[in-house]
Amino acid sequence: MKKVLFIFSLLISVLVAKANQDERFVKAMEATLLQFREAKDLNAFQEIANKFERIGNSEPNEWLPNYYGGLVYTIMAARVEASERDKYLDKADVFVEKLEKQISNNDEVEVLKGQVALMRISVDGQSRWMKYGQVFEGAIAKAKSINPENPRAYSLKAQNLFYTPEQFGGGLKNACPEIQKSLEKFAGFKPASSISPNWGEGEMKALAKKCQ
Structure with a gap:
């Protein structure tokens, strides 16, 4: 009987700890997303991207921090001259690579891939459409097939x-x-x-x- 009670108590402790961890994760994400919505300049966006990366490193089983980290860099790319965009999109691709190891057949991840490709095209549409246009169309088509x-x-x-x-x-x-x-x-x-x-x-x- 004591052994059963011990196992039950241990199980409850694990579940409570997991619930507390989940709550901390959600609160950290909500706070960072609020900053994301209020950001006005590149420095603010960079700080937010760094925060999402830190959350992602501390929660390796959660895909949303990497998703938002990549999204932030695409927004930063949209706010600079065409000649500077690739350096931000390269960072976005790092998050996409992490996402591909974490989760598959996710429509939001496909949309993010499409967003990165679209920004790549914006650097020089005439010379880049052949390469990144196919990536964009493929990602959007897959996103729609997963979730219309x-x-x-x-x-x-x-x-x-x-x-x-x-x-x-x-x-x-x-x-x-x-x-x-x-x-x-x-x-x-x-x-x-x-x-x-x-x-x-x-x-x-x-x-x-x-x-x-």
Whole structure:
């Protein structure tokens, strides 16, 4: 009887410790995501990327810190001159490599891959489309196949069309249907948790105004 009680007490202790660890992880992520939403300059974004990396190192079984670390670097790349973007995208790819070892067939990870590829194209669309265009299209197609309701897969496709010249199949006219489709997906989207990916709607609403 004493042995059974000891094992039961030990099990309860383990479960409580795990719950406390999970709570600390969620709180750390929520605090860093709040800073992420409020960041204004490259220094702030760099600090946030570093925080996500530290959380990821301390929680090697959690994929979201690496996801957001990569996402931050794509945003940093978007805020600098084209000649400087690759150095940030190289760092984003480091997080993508970590994610590929952690998790497979994840639509949000595929969207992140698409985001990195799209930013690579933005450096020099004419010379890079052949290489990174295939990566982008493949990642978005896979994201949609995994989860057809993920609005970010549609929003990235819309952005790509919007910024692609009309003579190459892009432009506002071709982007507007995809923009509308992404907004329809956002309308029905609910993130799985307080720290799950939930970005992109604002950008689509801004582009939708141009369609009017």
